[in-house]
Amino acid sequence: MSSLFDDQAPRPLADRLRPQTLEDVIGQDHLLSEDGPLGRMVRSGGRLTSMILWGPPGCGKTTVARLLADKTDLYFEPLSAIFSGVADLKKVFKDAKSRHQAGQGTLLFIDEIHRFNRAQQDGFLPFVEDGTVVLVGATTENPSFELNAALMSRCRVMVLKRLSDEALEGLLVRAQSEQKRTLPLNTDARAALRAMADGDGRYLLNMVEAVFELPDDPILDTDGLLKVVQKRMPIYDKSQEGHYNLISAFQKSLRGSDADAALYWFARMLDGGEDPKYIARRLLITSVEDVGSADPNAMTQALQAWESYERLGSPQGEYALAQAVIYVAMAPKSNASYTAYKAARDMARKTGSLMPPKHILNAPTKMMKDIGYGDGYQYDHDAEGGFSGQDFFPEETGRMEFYHPNDRGFERELAKRQAYWAKLRAEKKR
Structure with a gap:
C-alpha cells in the first residue's frame, strides 16, 4: 500500500532518470532500433519470446526488461536469483498460471539468472513452453558457459553493450537537465568522470550524485574530482569469461608481435587482480609455442622474469615481467617446434x-x-x-x-x- 510520505522519500538519481520508454534507453540501438531484434519484436505486435539479456553491469538490462513488459502489456514479475529459492519460484509460477487463465501474460524477469543451478533452470522449462511466463533472464556472465542447453534452446540471447563514451555523455546531459544545473567540472574532469565509470551507467550516475552535492564553484579539475569520487573497479572475475577474454587478448598480442597491445592487456589483468605468476606461466607458454626455436632465448627470458617476480614480489617483479612481455612480443615467431611435436605424437599413436x-x-x-x-x-x-x-x-x-x-x-x-x-x-x- 502506498504511503502519504512516498513522494517525499529521496530517490537515487539513477532511479529518477530511469527511462520511461524503450526509445529513451541509451546505448542499445543495435537491439532497440526499428531494425533491431527487440525493436522489430515489439513494433510488429507479435508475441514476445523468452530471452537472455547478456551484458556488463549498468548497461540497462533491468530497464529494458521492464519496458518490454510495459510495451507488450505483460505483468512484470521481477525476481533475483541471489535472494530467491524454490519456494519463491513455485509462488511466482502459481500466480502466473492464475493470470494466464484470466488472459493476462507474465514477463518473469530473473536478475543474475546464472546463479540458479542446473536443476532450478530445468524447472523453468514447462512454464516457458506452455506460455505461462515469458522468461527474460539477465546475466553478466557468458550464457553458453552458465546456462544449461535445454534453457538456452528455448531463449534468444540478446547481447547488450557496455555504454560508450557518447552514451555516458548523454546520461550526464540528462542528469544536468533533471538537476537543472551544470556539473562543476572542467572538460578534462568531465571526460575523466566518464572514463572512471568504465561503461557502467548506474555507477556514473552514482558518481554524478556525489558531484552534485558540491557547490557550483570552484570548477573541479581531474585531481579535484578524484578527491570526491572513486574509480569503478574493472570487471574481472578470475574464474569467469573476463579472465579468459583478457588472457586470450594477451597471448594473441604476443603472437602478433604487438608489444604495446601485449603490455596493455598485461596491465589490464594486473589491475583486475590477476595473479602475476599465472601471467608469467602464459608468457612462458607463448615463448615455447609461438616463438620456439626462432629465438630460443625467449624461453630463458620468460623463465628469468618469472623467477625474478617470485624473488622481488610486487611492484618491482612486475617490471621484470613487463620486460619479458616486450621481449617475447618482439621476438621472431615460429611454431615449427610445436607443430613438429604434434605431428610426431600423432604418428606415434598411429604406429603403436x-x-x-x-x-x-x-x-x-x-x-x-x-x-x-x-x-x-x-x-x-x-x-x-x-x-x-x-x-x-x-x-x-x-x-x-x-x-x-x-x-x-x-x-x-x-x-x-x-x-x-x-x-x-x-x-x-x-
Whole structure:
C-alpha cells in the first residue's frame, strides 16, 4: 500500500532518470532500433519470446526488461536469483498460471539468472513452453558457459553493450537537465568522470550524485574530482569469461608481435587482480609455442622474469615481467617446434609399438647380440664429419619428416643445418 510520505522519500538519481520508454534507453540501438531484434519484436505486435539479456553491469538490462513488459502489456514479475529459492519460484509460477487463465501474460524477469543451478533452470522449462511466463533472464556472465542447453534452446540471447563514451555523455546531459544545473567540472574532469565509470551507467550516475552535492564553484579539475569520487573497479572475475577474454587478448598480442597491445592487456589483468605468476606461466607458454626455436632465448627470458617476480614480489617483479612481455612480443615467431611435436605424437599413436631398428639397440646379453641387436651401429663421433647418416626410424615406417623450420630468426640457421644433414644423408646412401 502506498504511503502519504512516498513522494517525499529521496530517490537515487539513477532511479529518477530511469527511462520511461524503450526509445529513451541509451546505448542499445543495435537491439532497440526499428531494425533491431527487440525493436522489430515489439513494433510488429507479435508475441514476445523468452530471452537472455547478456551484458556488463549498468548497461540497462533491468530497464529494458521492464519496458518490454510495459510495451507488450505483460505483468512484470521481477525476481533475483541471489535472494530467491524454490519456494519463491513455485509462488511466482502459481500466480502466473492464475493470470494466464484470466488472459493476462507474465514477463518473469530473473536478475543474475546464472546463479540458479542446473536443476532450478530445468524447472523453468514447462512454464516457458506452455506460455505461462515469458522468461527474460539477465546475466553478466557468458550464457553458453552458465546456462544449461535445454534453457538456452528455448531463449534468444540478446547481447547488450557496455555504454560508450557518447552514451555516458548523454546520461550526464540528462542528469544536468533533471538537476537543472551544470556539473562543476572542467572538460578534462568531465571526460575523466566518464572514463572512471568504465561503461557502467548506474555507477556514473552514482558518481554524478556525489558531484552534485558540491557547490557550483570552484570548477573541479581531474585531481579535484578524484578527491570526491572513486574509480569503478574493472570487471574481472578470475574464474569467469573476463579472465579468459583478457588472457586470450594477451597471448594473441604476443603472437602478433604487438608489444604495446601485449603490455596493455598485461596491465589490464594486473589491475583486475590477476595473479602475476599465472601471467608469467602464459608468457612462458607463448615463448615455447609461438616463438620456439626462432629465438630460443625467449624461453630463458620468460623463465628469468618469472623467477625474478617470485624473488622481488610486487611492484618491482612486475617490471621484470613487463620486460619479458616486450621481449617475447618482439621476438621472431615460429611454431615449427610445436607443430613438429604434434605431428610426431600423432604418428606415434598411429604406429603403436613398432620396434626401433636393431642396429641402434643396446645388446647387454649374448642372446641379444646373437639376434642382431647393435649389429652395424656406427658411432657418429667416429664417422667422417661426425655424422654417420644412419636411419633411426622403425624399419616399417621408413624416414619421416616432422620439423619444418621457417626462415625467421635463429630457425633460419636451423633450416640450413637441416638441409646440410639431409644432403650428407643422401650422399652416404649412394
